[in-house]
Amino acid sequence: MIIGTDEVITIARSAEPGEHVPVHGPGGSVDGTVVGFDAASGLALLRVPGIGGKSLPAAKPPAVGELAVTVSCPIPLGHEARLSMIRCVGGETRLPGGRLIDAYYQTDDARHRGFSGSVLLSVTGSVLGIVMPTRRREESFVLPVDAVVRIADQLRSGRNIGIGYLGVNTAPVVLPVPSENAATGLLITGVEEGSPAKRAGLTVGQFITAVAGIPTPSVEALHDSLVGLTSGQTIDVSVAAQDGSVRTLAVPVVLR
CATH class of the missing domain: 2.40.10.10 (Trypsin-like serine proteases)
Known part of the structure; x- marks a missing residue:
């Protein structure tokens, strides 16, 4: 689908920025270059100079039966x-x-x-x-x-996006010492050697209470906070100790 000037968004199983792929358009096959790939949706943004055609206007959401x-x-x-x-x-x-x-x-x-x-x-x-x-x-x-356009905007950074990997095992619990911002969190029960969490200083027994400022009362909430990240960025992970003290650690993003 042509989404902008010399830009096409399509489905892919995997793709790397800078990779060359053939694109079949109205005038035949032309060479395209991968701008970025979103592993969480399977969409890839390509730059295709001279693809021709034009992007079509977006429609309002349809109704059942249309x-x-x-x-x-x-x-x-x-x-x-x-x-x-x-x-x-x-x-x-x-x-x-x-x-x-x-x-x-x-x-x-x-x-x-x-x-x-x-x-x-x-x-x-x-x-x-x-x-x-x-x-x-x-x-x-x-x-x-509208969701396609939002993903394309993220991919224009020239980096792949997907699901971030921390390298921790967690379980939802009530915090032993609740804070003003959180009464529940995720108890860290395991940290993988060499993982982003290990390098950032997360340890067993701490509680993850938020990622990028978003509360993480459940494993599902933690998963959602790690979707749509780009490789090379860092995310702020708020962790509480057993005594209730809270600190924020900068964790480098590694994509699955």
Whole structure:
């Protein structure tokens, strides 16, 4: 999907910034360069000089029962289009790679080979979203265009993004000495040797109470706080000691 001037966003299993990949467009195959890859969603942003075409306007969220068109280019078949109906407008869910999204769409059109990464359009030609891979062939799962744009904005940094790795085992507990900001947290029960947590000074017996200022009362909350990070950055991890004292440690981000 063309998302900006000389920019394409597509589905990938893995990609590295600077990697060269062929891109099939209206004028044939051209060379593209990976700008960044998001392991948590499976989206890759490519820079493709002279790709031609233009980005289409984004549509407002569809309603159940509206018609939509899926446009794809499954090589070697050439361009294809399929008419379908929006059968579901869902709320918050998690992608297989771990990224939490606000909404998703499904159509009544079963997923066909070559259609992952294709564009779902409204009948007036506005972009609704990008068709994502699913575990079941009979499902069609669409990531809304506003979520695609947010991920593309992150990828323009030129770094891969994904799920950060701390290297700790934790369990949710009530803090022995609650603070003004937290009454619960995650007890560190294990720290892997050589891990980012070990290098930053986290130890068994401490409590993780927040990551980047976001409270972590559960393992799920910790996971969510580590999604969408870029390699090379650092994150602030707030840890409480058994006596209730709290300090913030800068932990270098390593992606899974």
